Each structure stands twice: as C-alpha cells, then as structure tokens.
Amino acid sequence: MTSGHPIDLLMMASQILEISTPRPLDAVVGGGDPDSSRDDFLASLLDFDSKETTALLHAFLALLSDVATAAEIHSELERRRWRLPDWIPEMGSIEIGESIEMAHILGDGENVAVEARWPSGRVVTILVYIDHNMGTAVKDAFPAVESLASIRSAYLENADADSTVTVIDPADARARIEQAIEMGERTYPPFVSQTWPGCRSLVEFVTRRLPVGGVGFERPSWTEAERRGLARDFFDSPSGSPLADDEDARDIIDMLIWFACDYGPGDPLRWSPVSIEILFVDWFPRKILGDAAYMQGMPEAAQALVRYAHDERGIPEHLTIETLHAMDHWEAEYRRAVADRSGPFGLSRAPSGGLGIDPLLDGPIEEYMLSVFAEQAGGRDVLDSLSDAPLPDEAFDWSGIPEDIHERVGEVLGLVDRCSDELLDVEYRTIARRLLARVAAGDPQIFRRKARSDYAAAALLWWIGKANDLFWKIYVKDLMAWFGIKQGSVSQRAETMRRAVGFDPYRTRVEVLGDPKLLHSTKRRSMIEARDRYVERLKADED
Numbered sequence: 400m401t402s403g404h405p406i407d408l409l410m411m412a413s414q415i416l417e418i419s420t421p422r423p424l425d426a427v428v429g430g431g432d433p434d435s436s437r438d439d440f441l442a443s444l445l446d447f448d449s450k451e452t453t454a455l456l457h458a459f460l461a462l463l464s465d466v467a468t469a470a471e472i473h474s475e476l477e478r479r480r481w482r483l484p485d486w487i488p489e490m491g492s493i494e495i496g497e498s499i500e501m502a503h504i505l506g507d508g509e510n511v512a513v514e515a516r517w518p519s520g521r522v523v524t525i526l527v528y529i530d531h532n533m534g535t536a537v538k539d540a541f542p543a544v545e546s547l548a549s550i551r552s553a554y555l556e557n558a559d560a561d562s563t564v565t566v567i568d569p570a571d572a573r574a575r576i577e578q579a580i581e582m583g584e585r586t587y588p589p590f591v592s593q594t595w596p597g598c599r600s601l602v603e604f605v606t607r608r609l610p611v612g613g614v615g616f617e618r619p620s621w622t623e624a625e626r627r628g629l630a631r632d633f634f635d636s637p638s639g640s641p642l643a644d645d646e647d648a649r650d651i652i653d654m655l656i657w658f659a660c661d662y663g664p665g666d667p668l669r670w671s672p673v674s675i676e677i678l679f680v681d682w683f684p685r686k687i688l689g690d691a692a693y694m695q696g697m698p699e700a701a702q703a704l705v706r707y708a709h710d711e712r713g714i715p716e717h718l719t720i721e722t723l724h725a726m727d728h729w730e731a732e733y734r735r736a737v738a739d740r741s742g743p744f745g746l747s748r749a750p751s752g753g754l755g756i757d758p759l760l761d762g763p764i765e766e767y768m769l770s771v772f773a774e775q776a777g778g779r780d781v782l783d784s785l786s787d788a789p790l791p792d793e794a795f796d797w798s799g800i801p802e803d804i805h806e807r808v809g810e811v812l813g814l815v816d817r818c819s820d821e822l823l824d825v826e827y828r829t830i831a832r833r834l835l836a837r838v839a840a841g842d843p844q845i846f847r848r849k850a851r852s853d854y855a856a857a858a859l860l861w862w863i864g865k866a867n868d869l870f871w872k873i874y875v876k877d878l879m880a881w882f883g884i885k886q887g888s889v890s891q892r893a894e895t896m897r898r899a900v901g902f903d904p905y906r907t908r909v910e911v912l913g914d915p916k917l918l919h920s921t922k923r924r925s926m927i928e929a930r931d932r933y934v935e936r937l938k939a940d941e942d
Contacts, residue, residue, distance in 0.1 A: 400454050400483070405490045406523050406542050412458035413600040415440065420600075422584060441468065450481045457483070461491035462600045464607065486519050493517055495608045497547050498572035501554055504561045505671035505718060506664040507532050511572050514547035515605050522546050525598075525605045529579040530590075531664040532673050535616050536583035537576070540602050541594040557939050561715060570613030576606050578615035619665040626656050629667060638707035641874045642700060647693045651700040654687055668708040671718075672725035672767075675701070679729035684736040694737040698730050699875055706871070717929065723871060724771055727910040734890075765933035772926045775866065777913045785915060787924035790826045793833070800839045804846035808839045811846075814856035818881050823860075823869075826919050830863050834900075834917055842899035850892075857882040858892035866912040867922040 400408065419437035441459065444452045453476065460472045476488075496514035503509070508530040516522045524547050530538035543550060551564055558564075580599070583590060590596075621629075630652050633639035642648035655678070659667035662682065663674050683697055702723060709719040769782070776782040795812055797805070812835060819828035838859070839846060845855075860878060864870050869878075879889070902911070915923060 404521055405486055406544055408458045409601050412462055414597040416600040417596050445475050453479050453481045454483055454487050457487050457490055462604045489518050493608060498567050498569045500565045500567045502563050506669050507671050507673050511575055512547060513572055513605055524550050525602055527576050534582050534586055535579055536586045537579045538590045539592045539595045540598055568613055570610040573606050573609035574613035574615040621660045633707050636707050638703045647696050648700045651697050655701055655704055658682055668712045670705045670708055670722050672721055675722055675725045676729055679733040702726060765936050769933050772930060774911050776915055782930060785923055785927050787920050787927055789920040790829045792825050793829045795832045796836045801843045804843050807846040810852040811855045814853055822881050830917050831859060835859055838896045838899045853882045854892055857884055858889040861889045862893040865910045867919045
C-alpha cells in the first residue's frame with residue numbers, strides 16, 4: 400500500500416489466487432485439494448474489516464473474472480469507509496497500449512509484451528515468454544514497471560541481428576497468450592519460475608482487456624508430399640548425397656523430419672541448441688526403436704541435415720556452429736541412452752528423470768558457449784589468450800615410449816601420416832603425431848595387445864576430428880572409408896586412448912582435447928571469433 404504503484408499489491412493477490420485456484424494438473428503434481436480455499440480466504444477478507452483487507456479486496460476485484468464473486472466484493476467495498484491511496488480503487492481501470500512480439504530467427508520461442516496504464520498515469524508492461532519447443536506454452540511471465548517503448552528500446556539496444564521486434568495486433572496478442580496459457584495447463588511437468596504461474600491472474604487481467612477475434616499461433620503444416628520432397632532435396636544436396644545410398648540414414652532422416660514437423664516449432668529447416676538437446680536426450684531415444692548400428696547412425700545424419708537446413712533457410716553461420724556444438728555436447732549422453740535399455744519403453748532417461756535440460760542452456764547461450772570453448776582450450780585463461788597461428792610441421796617424439804612397442808606405434812604412425820597427407824593436411828598430421836606420442840607414453844599396454852593398427856589409427860584421427868570440428872567439413876564415413884573400416888568400430892578404441900592420457904570417457908566429452916597444441920588453426924580461429932562475440936554480448940547485457 401505504501402509502494403505508490405499497483406503492481407506489488409496486484410502481484411500479491413495474483414499469487415494468492417494461483418495457490419488457491421484448482422488447476423487441471425493438480426492431482427498429477429500433488430498440489431492438494433484447493434477447491435474451497437479461495438472462497439474461504441475471500442470470506443475471511445469480507446468478514447474482517449480493516450484498511451489492509453480492504454486494499455486486498457480491491458486487488459481481487461480487479462483480477463477476478465467471476466461475476467458473482469466480483470459483485471459480492473463490490474457490495475462490501477461500497478460499505479467500507481477506509482481512506483486509501485487514490486490508485487487503489489482504480490486498480491481495475493486500465494487502458495491497453497501497444498503490443499509487440501520479440502522473437503529470434505531460430506524460433507525456439509518468443510516474448511509477447513502488452514502495455515497497460517492506469518488513470519493516474521502509472522504504467523506496467525506484461526511480458527509473456529511462450530516456448531514453442533515444449534508445445535507453444537507459457538514458460539515464464541512477469542510484470543515490468545516500465546513503458547513498452549522503454550522495454551523495446553532496451554531490447555533493440557542489446558539484441559543481436561538475429562532477433563526481431565514486431566508490433567502485433569492487440570487481438571492477436573490476446574489470442575496467442577490465451578492459447579499458450581491453455582497449453583501450459585496441459586503440459587507436464589508444469590513450468591515454474593519465480594513469477595510464473597504466480598502472476599497468471601495478473602496476466603489474464605491485462606489480457607482480458609485486449610480485443611477478441613485475433614489469430615493465435617498457426618503451426619507450419621508440412622504435407623506428406625512436402626516431407627518426401629524435402630528428404631529428396633536433402634539427399635540430392637552436397638550435405639546429403641554421401642548418405643543417399645545408406646538405407647538406415649534415409650530412414651533416420653525421415654524420423655528427423657517427423658520430429659521437426661510434428662514437435663517443437665514445426666519447421667524442419669530450422670534447428671537450435673535447444674531442439675537438438677530435446678532430440679538427443681529425450682525424443683529419439685524414447686520414440687525410435689532400432690538395432691545398435693541404426694541408432695548410432697543418428698548423430699551423423701542429424702549433423703548433415705542441420706547443415707543443409709540452415710543453408711536453405713539462410714541461418715547465420717555462428718548459429719549453425721552453436722547448434723552443431725550442442726550436438727557434440729549431447730552426443731555422448733545420446734549414445735549411452737540408446738546403449739542402456741533400462742528405462743521407460745526399454746530406454747534409459749536423463750539422470751534427472753526428465754528431459755535432462757542443461758542449466759547452462761537455460762541461461763545465456765553466451766555463457767554456455769564460453770564454457771564449452773574453455774573446456775576445449777584447457778581453461779578460461781587459455782581461451783582468453785588463444786592464438787590462431789598454424790601448427791608447425793613437427794617430427795614424431797619417441798621419448799618416453801618403451802622400445803618394445805616401437806614397431807606397433809610405427810605402424811599406426813605410418814597410417815596416420817599417410818591419411819593426413821592424402822585426406823587432411825600438415826596441421827592434422829602434427830596433431831596426430833603429438834597425441835599418438837602421448838597415448839603411447841601414457842599407456843604402452845595398448846600397443847602390446849593384439850589389435851589392428853588401422854583401427855587404432857582411425858580411432859585416433861576420429862577423436863582428433865571430433866575435437867576440431869573436422870566432420871563439419873567432411874563426413875566420418877569419408878575418414879573411415881580411407882581405412883576401409885566401418886564407423887561404429889572406432890569409438891571404443893578412442894575411449895581406451897582417452898583413458899591413456901587421463902580423460903574419463905564418462906565425464907569429459909569426446910570433442911574435448913583440453914590443449915591448444917592439439918587444436919587446428921581453423922578450430923582456434925573460430926573459437927577466438929566466437930569468444931570475442933560472446934564476451935561483447937555479455938558486456939552489453941551488463942551495461
């Protein structure tokens with residue numbers, strides 16, 4: 400009451416209404432039985448005549464859509480004679496201003512913002528974030544004691560070129576918010592934040608003042624013929640042609656198009672780090688059944704489809720890189736999920752028991768990407784001082800390698816050198832020589848066991864390629880074809896090598912080498928460019 404603005408009182412009333420109003424999922428989430436608690440609470444306010452209860456009754460009168468209850472409150476307030484700040488009796492008298500939509504090119508979700516003003520001139524803007532990946536439902540909402548013009552100006556000042564602000568018809572704003580609230584009522588587990596669903600009644604209070612007759616979100620509709628045409632165009636493209644003769648890959652692409660069309664935003668030519676996480680950690684392991692070779696082929700097919708899709712949509716390259724990095728980040732968890740058939744539907748789930756959403760991805764993508772690059776470089780201080788100077792042509796270092804394994808190591812070295820010369824370049828040859836020396840010195844037993852040298856060489860270069868984004872430029876199959884072996888047979892060999900140099904395969908990602916001496920100059924250059932861009936964005940946000 401002493402704040403001088405209606406928003407605190409309205410938020411308090413909104414939170415009370417939310418806790419005491421029955422919702423469809425209450426029985427599922429164990430929310431108790433609030434059937435009569437709202438009426439009981441209102442009755443206590445009506446019975447207890449004080450300045451504070453009178454102010455709270457004014458807030459309830461503004462927020463409630465129940466005509467009969469509103470009439471009962473109004474009748475009681477007419478009887479009371481407390482002297483209240485002028486703005487309290489006027490809380491329900493708002494005028495609606497402009498409505499805008501703030502969105503991002505990848506289409507994960509958008510903010511719908513609506514401005515409201517009271518007769519006193521006080522203003523509030525309601526911001527509602529609607530998540531398309533989780534069914535076009537309200538994920539968060541809150542009131543801001545600022546004008547819409549101020550919020551739009553601040554957003555445009557800090558947003559990158561991939562974000563847009565659009566004025567929308569107020570009726571459309573109402574239709575979209577109501578549609579998303581309704582979907583949220585049927586979403587399990589429900590979204591909860593510091594302010595949502597606590598501010599739901601406040602959001603609905605503002606939304607009810609918007610005109611009716613608007614158009615809600617219209618999901619893109621892809622016919623079966625259009626989906627087949629997309630798959631055909633993909634396999635005819637440079638990205639898809641290497642997979643065109645692989646029957647499993649053709650079927651997997653159909654599954655990925657199904658996911659993209661029927662789940663999330665509904666556009667199979669638009670992929671984001673969030674949609675990749677849902678695909679890898681939840682949807683594909685849970686929905687799709689296939690043998691081990693089939694399931695293990697999904698990441699490569701998805702990588703090719705993302706490259707093709709973003710090319711077709713003209714998505715900026717840095718967003719494609721972020722999406723592919725998310726794919727690398729979740730690949731190990733995906734492979735564990737499809738290998739362990741112990742969870743629901745015979746498949747394992749994320750450790751959290753839910754979708755396994757990474758907290759870093761729920762925060763700024765800039766912080767997430769910087770943490771990924773820091774891990775790849777060997778620390779944030781190393782990332783900050785990273786150079787993109789090309790690695791030198793360097794001889795193999797035999798020091799520290801037991802003499803009895805020289806012959807076997809030499810066989811692997813010869814294969815690595817020839818493959819680097821014919822398929823890769825001098826820098827990759829230097830990286831492979833350095834890493835092979837570390838593996839041989841770290842665990843000589845690897846080279847004392849009976850095993851094929853071509854598999855060892857292929858596994859080493861596969862590991863290096865994953866860590867250096869090589870397979871964004873060539874396909875894993877191209878590398879394996881040089882050795883004449885199949886892809887699925889090298890990952891276990893690579894894990895043995897990773898243990899030899901101190902990596903825990905279950906705690907560190909396969910694309911991590913943790914040393915700039917093992918990173919190609921093109922990889923380091925892309926990390927430096929991205930680092931500078933993300934640091935600049937974070938500084939702009941702080942300002």
